[in-house]
Amino acid sequence: MKINRLCIYDIENRPLLKGLNLYFGTRLNDNNASANCFIGVNGAGKSQVLEALSEIFLFMDNLYRVENPLPEKYLLSPFAFKIEYEIVFEEVLHLVVFECDKVGGKLKDVDFSIFIKNDEELQQIDISQISLINFIPAKITGYTSGANETLSLPFDSYYDHYAEYTWNRAKNINDTADHSKIDYDPRLYFMNYNTNLGITITSFIYRDDFPEFQLILDTLNINELKSFVITIQTLPPTRRNGGVIFTPELEEWRQKLINIADENIVDEKHQKNTLKFNITDETRIAFKDNFSSALELYTCLYKLELLNNLVVDKATREKLKKERADRKLLTKMPIVSDINKVMNYSELKLILNNKNRSEIDYLSLSDGEHQFLNVFGTLLMMNQDNCLFLLDEPETHFNPVWRRTFISTLERITHNRKQDIFITTHSPFIISDSKRENVFIFKKENEEIIVDNPSSETYGATFDNILKMAFEIVPPISENSLEEIKKLQHENDPNVIQEELENFGDSLEIATLRNRIILLKSKDQK
Incomplete structure (x- = not known):
């Protein structure tokens, strides 16, 4: 997929974006997913645009999702907008134009138009007889490098609703044998420190399916995953009014993990299984026999982890749901302690690629190493077409060497994929490897956002020029x-x-001072 254009007409909770009109061009037929790079000072709206995109596709998913539909009172648009994007369905390129003309708009206030795009000609199709959910990005993946409380919120809302549905579905099946509802895979994925463990485990188990994973291992000087532990429990110590009930799908997945594990320690009181895995060739074969792909295994782990929300009491969950519906978006779900989680990772051990094949705990890796595994492991795993990645400062903890190779690594991983990527950054390394038309400089003037492409080519540009264009540093x-x-x-x-020159390192300004010394001395000699 490829987003071509985003227009925001009116928006209440982020007035800085009101009137924003961004055109990203059309590059869907490129050999890789060229990233759109947002650069500029803090507070200029870069991350807010990523959040706006996630809210748009959350709204579209809520409107057209067949499984687990939202009550009508919650089907409200986050703001008034128009978005245009290209997407491939059944190997045919389509142009989607989706517009909502009012804040808090409902289905009657939206226009969904789909065109077949062939040789730059557009042919509008009748949407009355097709499933519109097929024309929404297959996966929307968000990532933030720090405690950004805004980008995660649309994903949090999605997870809360998903976890509640899973609980109700499992309970109804148990009580009434009602099998009319089905399990479904998430469309929105948010990556943070906790999910990184699942990404790391999945990447190592399916490493042979991803030749590019060796690039990650070489960069981090890691040879192999040695072992890890997964704990699954349905009666957490502080859970009231009964435990968490699994749907048939989740119960089947739990049993598969139990069967694959090298050791299963059972705690009947809390209905807890502590599963220990040692990674061998046989272990990988067992995982692949039970899970058809890396994404299926990760989705299994991800869904189990989402159920941690159910440990929070129902009154708190209902309060959060109401506040989010009232657009009080800064409310987050309380953090669940490890001892009370439905699913938890621990004791993840890695083997380093050194002479002694030293063993190291995952927690001993640096923030940059965690981030490297998280960002590029996610990109590797989400390898299907029509995925959208919203990456908020994905290289913050990288050293300069890793920042220098960020774009080249990204392009190697996304080669021949039909995906779209948005990156916010403050790094000249990222911009110097990006073409001018892919770079958007954000500035804030008089409480308004001004977004422009750079005045000159950025690909291969010196950092001096990039810092001048993006931050006016001269x-x-x-x-x-x-x-x-x-x-x-x-x-x-x-x-x-x-x-005084002895106190400074080399720079163009110091060279100018040396010339001034020569000039002053020549004047003294006259």
Whole structure:
């Protein structure tokens, strides 16, 4: 898929975005998913655009999802907008135009138009007899590098509703043998520190399916996953009014994990299984015999983890649901302690790629190493077409060497995929590997967002030029040293300048001072 255009007409909770009109171009036929890169100062709206995109597709999913439909009173648009994107369905390229003309709009206030796109000609199709859910991105994946409380909120809302549905479905089946409802896979995935463990486990088990995974291992100097533990319980210690009931699908998956595990420690009191896995060739074969793909295994782990929300008492969950419906978006679900989680990871051990094949606990990895595994492991695993990735500062904890290779690594992983990627960043490394038309500079002036493509080509540009275009930093020197250099530029004694030069590293400004010394000395000799 490829998003071509985003227009925001009116928006209440993020007024900075009102009137925003962004055109991203058309690059769906490229050999890889070229990333749209947002750069600019903090508070200029970059992350807010990612959140707006996630809210749009959450709204569309809520409107057209067949399984687990929302009550009509919750089917409200987050803002007034128009979005255009290309998507492939049954190997045919389609252009989708979706518009909602009012804040809090319902189905009657939206327009969903679909066109077949062939040789740049558009032919509108009749949507009355087709399933519109097929023309929404297959997966929307969000990632944030820190405690960004905004991008995660649309995903949190989705998870809460999903967990509640799973509970009700399991309870109804148990009580009434009603099998009319079905389990379904999530469309929205949010990646954070906890999900990273599932991504790491899945990536290592299915490493032979992803040749590019070796690039990640070489970068991190890791040889193999040695072992890990998964704990699954349906009667957490603080759970009131009974335990968590699994749907048939989740129960089947739990039994598969039990069968694959090398050791199963049972705690009858809490209906808990502590499953220990040692990674061998036989273990990988067992996982692949039970789970058809890496994404299916990860979805199993992900769904089990989403049930941790059910440990929170019902009154709190209902309160959060109402506040979100009233657009009080800063409310988050309380954090569940490890001892009370329905599903929890622990004791994940890795083997380093050194002479002694040293063993290291996953928790001992640096923030940058965790982030590297999380970001690129997610991209590897979500390998189907029509996926959308919303990555908020995905390289924050990277060292300069890793930042320098970020785009090239991303392009190797997404080669020949029909996907779209949005990245926010402050890094010149990212921008220097991106074409001008893929870069969007965000600035905030008089409480308004101004977004423009760079004034000149960014691909291969020096950091000096990028910092000037994106942040108006001229020259690219920190403030204290620059102030001292400016003072020396007005000094008339060449000996004073010469003495002070020893305090500075090389730069164009220092070269200018050396020239000033020569000029001043030549004047003294006349």
